[in-house]
Amino acid sequence: MEQFIEIYIKNLVRDAISHTLSGLELQHDRKTYVIGNWKMNNMVAEAAEFFHDLKSNKNVSVVICPPTQLLYPAHLLIKQSGKPIALGSQNVHWADQGAYTGETSTSMLLDVGCEYVIIGHSERRQYAGEDDQLVNKKVKQALKTGLTPIICIGETLEEKNSRQTERVLTTQLFGALKDVSSSEVIIAYEPVWAIGTGQSATADSAQQTHAYIRSVLKQILGPQAVGISILYGGSANESNAADYCVMPDIDGVLVGGASLKAQSFDGIINVFAKGEKSK
Template identity: 70%
Template sequence: MEPSIENYIKNLVRDAILNLQFQNDRQTYVIANWKMNKTIAEASEFFQNLNGRQDVNIVVCPPAPLLYPIQLIIEQFKKPIGLGGQNVHWEEKGAYTGEISTEMLKDVGCEYAIIGHSERRQYFLEDDAAINGKVKKALKAGLIPILCVGETLEEKNLLQTEQVLSRQLFGALKDIETSQLIIAYEPVWAIGSGQSATADLAEQTHAYIRSVLERVLGKRAESISILYGGSVNGENAADYSRMPNIDGVLVGGASLNAASFDEIIDVFAKGEPNK
């Protein structure tokens, strides 16, 4: 065999092994975004009724006033659940009424922070530069960013999905070199609409997102978990779980009910469902 051909084949095999290794190392997540819902009493009832699992990463992101009470509830009921904020600011402290800092999130037990959710982009006019600042601040503080990206219905109809995702990812990850983050693909047209991207469409989009991440972070991109979010429920979760580039889900409305959230968790877990 010619040396050049032999080296080419060896490189292909090496890359395939590396890609498989990174894929096997990727963590599976089922993350709840409660948005502006629940009281302390309702949250307590939720966790009493939630089975939870040890074989999948479960994260709950409640409204800010519930963060510390829920941390105490999680400890009380000994649930294997991580805690995350729904937002974070890029400054440590200061005159930013209504905002929350990384130090505050860490102080109440948070390990994660949702950044760049479409509702924040739309209603609070967060741009890519602001989101980039938040990602950097979260990483510096030791929080794992859950970076949300996704296109609107108009952008989808104009066939601009890839263009939008590229802009959002390059903007949010500017001057960032670590892979210690989670990406959540949330097509804006699917959030809260009852419409969801098909598993095949989501897989295709996730593969594109990973290709963009490779341009930004190189091989480290293979270790980043990419989640799907957008009207996820117990009926469609299994379809997403079968896709190689879908590493879990970010769940909105279906995460407000313990039984429906448990159903989704069981789909993405590795073992038999809890009884």
């Protein structure tokens, strides 16, 4: 079995490299996203200031994912601003409703204006014990109810150093998308070693990994995988956004710390609004 897995992954890597070099899918019209994950930051007053100051850009799909208690205030502030900004949650439960203290259902998220939900973030996997099976249940629930899941995957520093990146990403993708046929998902590649550390993958390295992710998605979902947006996360900011935006398989970024202030977040949005994919 181990030998079979190694051969399988090597074939996917070969396909990914071939795709990157050929650039044959560059003309596919994938959405470009700049998504802000506020994590456990900001209050109502700070959110009001943010949405007032944020300029946004209609050429990029902008999504803000604030803490749960800010979802409805954020919904009202976005509506008041009239700006093309979508709302997302940082987490969701897999059940429709029930005795799940402290949890939030998809219907509740939809009720306060959410369109997207982050699922499987490495911090949830680490601190809340979420595994691929739970991620899969949440993805299915989100798709069933009309929310777009932003599925996070990524390897730790130890896994990277032991050359396990492809194996980890393959396992996470197959786990998250088990028995899923819909392509209405977003994939966010967030190397765990880069999140909040100030380190980030080089644009070329990230492109190779994104191409590999798309090759795995093709195995799972078939030709429709070409239309799935794959975002980079992990210390994405104004300084490195320009390098990422020109890569053919990097369709945007999932931003942490740099999304807390409107000025820095707008800078990233503008980079992707003006950027052109490399050819």
